[in-house]
Amino acid sequence: MSQQDGDGHYARPGQETRSSCLQWVSLGVSSPGTHTHTRSPCVCVRARLSWLIAPPGSGIPGKKCGTIILIAEELGNCRDVATLQFCANKLDKKDFFGKSDPFMVFYRSNEDGTFTICHKTEVVRNTLNPVWQAFAIPVRALCNGDYDRAIKVEVYDWDRDGSHDFIGEFTTSYRELARGQSQFNVYEVTLLSFAVESDHTFLDYIRGGTQINFTVAIDFTASNGNPSQSTSLHYLSPYQLNAYAMALKAVGEIIQDYDSDKMFPALGFGAKIPPDGRVSHEFPLNGDAANPACSGIEGVLEAYHRSLRSVQLYGPTNFAPVVNHVARSAAAVLDGSQYFVLLIITDGVISDMAQTKEAIVNAAKLPMSIIIVGVGQAEFDAMVELDGDDIRISSRGKVAERDIVQFVPFRDYVDGGGSPVLSMARLAKDVLAEIPDQFISYMKARGIKPQPAPPSPDPPGSPVPPQP
Secondary structure (H helix, E strand, O other): OOOEOOOOOEOOOOOOOOOOEEEEEEOOEEEOOEEOOOOOOOEEEEEEHHHHOOOOOOOOOOOOOOOOOOOOOOOHHHOEEEEEEEEEOOOOOOOOOOOOOEEEEEEEEOOOOOEEEEEEOOOOOOOOOOEOOOEEEEHHHHHOOOOOOEEEEEEEEOOOOOOOEEEEEEEEEHHHHOOOOEEEOOOOEEEEEEEEEEOOOHHHHHHOOOEEEEEEEEEOEHHHOOOOOOOOOOOOOOOOOOHHHHHHHHHHHHHHHHOOOOEEEEEEEOEEEOOOOEEEOOEEOOOOOOOOEEEHHHHHHHHHHHHHHHOEEEOOOOOHHHHHHHHHHHHOOOOOOEEEEEEEEEOOOOOOHHHHHHHHHHHOOOOEEEEEEEOOOOOOHHHHHHHOOOOOOEEOOEEOOOOOEEEEEHHHHOOOOOOHHHHHHHHHHHHHOOHHHHHHHHHHHOOOOOOOOOOOOOOOOOOOOOOO
């Protein structure tokens, strides 16, 4: 779908935005089938993408709504994944005592004439006639959906000290590569194979009926400070939301649109709970252990506020119980019909690191993702380790099957000033950025394909087909 900017220009096909909202400008309709292309918009509509794929007839509760028909097309080349394999013959000898250790670097050209690295092959040791392994790359990463955009390829001889020796380069395009086997004979590099297939997207599964189940877990440890004092991260001000409530609202209001029943389990950990004052790391905020679900994000906030008045903040900061709580639910539904997202909001250093790592490694096999938002000024080194972007986490010698954790520090979005609304929108965007890829990684690993989307209802005024 192309998106229009403020000057009426459209994004290039293949350019994706990560904004949670889309905007349309209606230019007016003079009569059916005749559009008046004026520069002055008569209607401007902003909508979340999730609203567009909501079930038919789900309007605004309690209000009589009209109907707007939107016809959208998802560009096929934004979903394609190309698989390529190259070899080379008689490359230059660069090593004094051996031959060469060649590898290839692929660059996508940008509109300003610069180039961005989009792929590096492995190094093939001590040869002038390398055959590199086949690799898969999204077409949008290779050429941004523009089949004629230049793709630059450089060949280097690998050196241990990082001062790799340049062997040669050539320029091609996606369209040229798609023709199949060909030789770039200046540097004796040959394309051995080329194949392309269309990947399923996150929205394909959502349209096919996959439900996102959202669970919240809130840190009630004493390190947050006394909730009755303004210095506390849990302080209930009559004038503004505290950091916990702001983070919950920013993330929850986006993800709730992908959950049909809007019932969200909400848990607390690290507090002494009534009536006996025992420490719990998995207590329901609504007080109902049999059904900890709250109605909507507002229901979660209300339960959170009630819990602050009834529990005693204590400790330690243990994540494993709430991770395992959601994992048990995810383990019961492995067919792709449901996917589980756990949001943990915490203020400090984790106390059960070994147990949490084990719980995450086990959960990585399940349809589940974990979001951690760190509030306050503590050091969050352990959270960065759990995030696993640089080094996949492991436990007892077993490496996590997938990266399922995303961590963001809340302070990065509130300490810079500016609009609070925009800051929370940035927080939600960054927190949720990895969910679609994590979701797809589970479905692909299990070979689960999306169900067909239900047929769209006939728009109002359509002729009724004759009865058989």
